[in-house]
Amino acid sequence: MFPRLKSDWKSLALLEGCRRRSLRELKQIHAHLLVSGGIADPYAATKLLSSFVAFDLHHAILVFRRLHHPPSTFLWNTLIGAHTDRNQSVAALSLYSQMLYSGRLPNNYTFSFLLRCCVALPSLFVGRQLHSQVVLLGWEHYDFVQNGLIHLYASCGCVASAHELFNLSPHRDVVTWTAVVHGYVKSGQIDAAKEMFGKMPERNAVSWSTMITAYSHVGMFREALDAFSEMQLAGIQPNHAGFVGALSACGFLGALEQGKWIHAMAERMGVKMDRILGTALIDMYAKCGCIEAAKQVFDAMLERDVFAYTAMISGFSNHGNSENAIDLFGRMEEEGVKPNEVTFICVLSACSRMGLVDLGKLFFAKMSSSPYRMEPGVEHYGCLVDLLGRAGLIEEARNVVREMPVEPDCYVLGALLNACRVHGKLGEGKETVESLVELGLDHSGVHVLLSNMYASSYRWEEVRNARKVMEQNEVRKLPGCSMIEVDNVAFEFVAGDIFHPHMEEIFLAVLKGMDQQLKSFGDEDKLEDSHSHSH
Incomplete structure (x- = not known):
């Protein structure tokens, strides 16, 4: 054991409460240990490094590199765990590689950190290598290592492997069960996840x-x-x-x-x-x-990040507050928050609703220019076509569709068709429908729009033909739906819906509300009558 001076005992006593101290005080203790030689004591060095990890990871690494003795597995785990907690997964795996080269073997705690890193990256390849090392060194029977492996395979989409490990696990706790449920959810197997969730004992x-x-x-x-x-x-x-x-x-x-x-x-x-x-x-x-x-x-x-700004801009735009949406976009840029693709869709929609063609074009051009350099997607072209179409610039909208670097979808062509309907461009509308048919995108809404377009021009023969095409192609119009909230419960109604088991309760609640309202009107009438008779 290394000899300790009285001053070293004082330093170690100070280190015990270092988490409540400042980084400056911790560096003073470090300096004292260097001068007194106490840093050569493995216990003192371990306490010091563990303390620095909570404050300054960079300084902790400097202490680690200058140790007077080979670092223990505990010290390696301390650094690997600190990087894992800070989502520095690559750095944590790099430290593990250095640990192996130094001749120090990992333990169950090491693998629990590393498996979390593989989930965060994600990296199934590295995870499988770690799995083989876990088995080789005999750590596979530890609960949190098993849970880590199950969570790794589940998160990476290998639900069958996760379930196999789950079946082999002798000690299944709530974490183990949840990991498999999460795996089914992530792979889109909701029914399997629901079944697994129903079997959970806790x-x-x-x-x-x-x-x-x-x-x-x-x-x-x-x-x-x-x-x-x-x-x-x-x-x-x-x-x-x-x-x-x-x-x-x-x-x-x-x-x-x-x-x-x-x-x-x-x-x-x-x-x-x-x-x-x-x-x-x-x-x-x-x-x-x-x-x-x-x-x-x-x-x-x-x-506030880009998602908060985008949600608020979208809310303003959908509520007809386009001016507020555009102003908020400017505030977002001023605060240095970089918009994403969805943000641009929202602000382009706001411009479309207000008829701000020039500003909308400016936003569209801004996407692909510095500093954003985003490639406009089909949704953005749909917004641009809608913007031009609403303003009556049908030919310009058609040129946008022709020159798009991506194939137009039903939303782009639907926006063009709607513009043709609003502005009475029957010829252009018919061409648009033919384009949709060629692309296999002739859903019911397209035919209904065309039928309405003919009807607004009193061309009833074309209306009948459009409806006949729908019947021949077995295209069915999707029924409209609405929703009502009664006693904090939302109920959805679809046109032509069958009788809902709670429909009677809903109608009774609505009728009760109507009856109360009618009574209040009746009371008001009585008051008016009594007032007129008194005069």
């Missing part, structure tokens, strides 16, 4: 939020909110991801009251209002028609 907030998020991503919004309610009935408090998934579902369903309740619940639980949760709230309020509430959330956010 569920935590992470497993519940995995299913809530999965339902929201695949458009099963009612199921997402049902799962959110079931989680609370089970006595599990939602986590951050659970709130985000539920709010997303509320936005798509238009369930405003339920969305407000979830927002209030998050505030009551003290859930941090970060950029992800803030964006989900902005999106929910905007889609539910409460643009002012969305703006309040946006203004209250301490940090």
